[in-house]
Amino acid sequence: MPITGSTMPPCGAPFSHYATLLPLLFALFPAFLLAPSYGYDVLDPNGNITIKWDVTSWTGDGYVATVTMYNYQQYRHVESPGWILGWRWQRKEVIWSMVGAQATLQGDCSKFHSAVPHCCLRNPSIVDLLPGVPYNSQVANCCRGGVLTSWGQDPANAVSSFQISVGLSGNTNTSVKVPKNFTLQTPGPGYSCGPAKTVKPTLFNSGDGRRKTQALMTWSLVCTYSEVMAHRAQPCCVSFSSFYNETIVPCPACACGCENKDTCYETAPLKTVTSGSNTGVTPQAILPKIHCTKDMCPVRLHWHVKQNYKDYWRVKLTISNRNYAQNYSQWNAVVQHPNFDNLTEVFSFTYKSLNPYGDAINDTAMLWGIKYYNDLLMQAGEEGNVQSEILFQKDRNTFSFTEGWAFPLKVYFNGDSCVLPSPDAYPRLPNGARPVKVETSMVVLLSLMVAAFLGFLW
Template sequence: MNFFIAAFFLSVLFSSTAAYDPLDPNGNITIKWDIMSWTPDGYVAVVTMNNFQMFRHVMSPGWTLGWTWAKKEVIWTMVGAQTTEQGDCSKFKGNIPHCCKKTPTVVDLLPGVPYNQQFSNCCKGGVLAAWGQDPTASVSAFQVSVGQAGTTNKTVKLPKNFTLLGPGPGYTCGPAKIVPSTNFLTPDRRRKTQALSNDMECDMYILSVSGAETPELLRLLLVLLQRNNHFLPFLCLPESKLLSVVGVNTPRKDNTPLLQCTHHMCPVRVHWHVKVNYKDYWRAKVAITNFNYRLNYTQWTLVVQHPNLNNVTQVFSFDYKPLVPYGSINDTGMFYGMKFYNDLLMEAGQFGNVQSEVLLQKDKDTFTFKEGWAFPRKVYFNGEECMLPPPESYPFLPNSAPQSRAFLTTFIICVAFFFLAMM
């Protein structure tokens, strides 16, 4: 079949300027809009999303992509995704479009849909893994057939006002611009066809509050934050009463969280425990506990900033990857679950926790346990910076105890922990 293959490439870079994150300075999400072939009244395009963020991923219920048509375009068919509303298609008789809205909203399909509705890298429920954690799972794509759009490069107008929403940050996008052409393999995989390309940049916005300066009332309000920065109520019951609730682990249509009551009123706790102090090494235990009875955390990530992460010797039951955002300072690392083992943090209850231990070698020049040096400086859970309340006091050595024995005794007996509130 001979047809003219043209493609527009919309590269939507979701980077942070107002909410710039120095731990992931080059993180972005890129959207490609490639016109692959022409139809009698429009074209067929492949839309691809790539999450190039190192430790931020789009978790369930997944991404929502929207845009505004430049003219009176309609969507005839979609493969690998669907719109949330059809819109007013009353003027069409016989063959009814999939969507007639001026501003369509698209969501991913769930896993397990029939084969004829699938497209490559589709049907993940909108979940995008962080590129630093799993590059193969950080891409999502679907195919769309657009009508009433024009049939040449000169008559087609590109969509505008792209928006990308998820359970965490939101994104606002600027206008498209021309970028270098992209190449595609033909079905026989023997030659490439070039495409015309356009580029669009977007800024990420994140609500961020320092835990050390947050009043208790505001801290309580922060745990009510849900997707799109809206406040929703949650239910809080003592653990003894939770056991008598029918369907405690059943998701609700209104997505109302059901949290186990704790004094910190947070849905997640990260526990950093200095466990053993050896002569040349020291060992810390890291545990993450989920207090939400209606939410699993898929492909979770934990980013820790600590000066001794430059000498990580072994991580026992998490995967670990160092992050070097400043080029030379190796004090930041990402912990994440091993695939098919502990990459899913289950809802609250018996299995609602994951834990590991990390062995670090002592640096003779800078190593010290004084004034909380053993504890992280910053912690991110699933890309959200956690609040770190300062402890009232740090462990110290008694003056009368022998120096070597005091070190060993202090760090075996003392369970040093702090609570981190995920925002």
């Protein structure tokens, strides 16, 4: 079957496909200049983690509050070992007790005798409790080991809460000092938190839902993520192949690090374990744990243009885990490609459309595994991959196999962007020729006709 389509710039969608974005971009340009760019994600412009403190009661020397974290990011999880929330008290506040979370250090509480606080540090660090704690140590949305799913994938598990009893703080709206210098680690750096600001008190539903109560005082803050601030190597890369070219375009060399036989493994690492009289081998659990490759990426996504039909074309997406020590539970991948506007079927992944530019353009898809089937991406080995096929309907106005159009513009894995090959290396059509646009042919033909007519008059 002949492969046809319009010519376009390398590694990009046709200009007309994004023409409707120009007014929006011009309108937002001043905002880009004023807003901090390090926390901006073009595919999830409103993504953040919002933290709310709701004071629910006053005590003799302080208050009791419920602290709730909402992961409003569409595709970025907070993975194990979970979040660590910190702040700085403005006075000499102490944490008398906590339910659903705990401080990592108690600090010096030697001046207290009859009752010893849970934490006396000026800069406490708080972590979620692990699953399975006694019921009287739990509150709603606690005790998941600090793991938060993304809002777009699983909003029910994108919320985490704990209760805190604060002393030596004042016990009125005017005497309480809001904590400052909030920090959020998940589990490493990458998030920056703005100042906490007093907001309209939160409303709560009563048990029967017929009466609403409100917090005595509420303050809120927003934390945003930046890969630049995370200061870490790229976590994933993308490779390409197609049915019309035998070339397999690998991930760029050193995409996530450079290969070193002393710091990676050709096969699963082994160690000798002695237990009594039994000696055997088990997978090694010390760094490094990555399979040796030229790109040294823990995760590789492979986009294969598999088949071409008259009105449809098919892609196979394979995600491979090369880490010998980590499983990716509830993984997700985000792919930007103009033909997602004409998606027909995704065969063995769950699919959700993302509209970062509004309803005008639908070119971004979020993909993740089906629960109890392939939602767990196993560590490196025979089962360390998941795959699905994607069927697209052709849009005759934009569809093309030329100039790399069939390959994605951006790919994310678990919220972090992946390194793509250079556009110069993309698989080319067999003849290597660029089809002439009909519009260009018409211009040439009209030019010849005008020249002939003028020559006749002359």
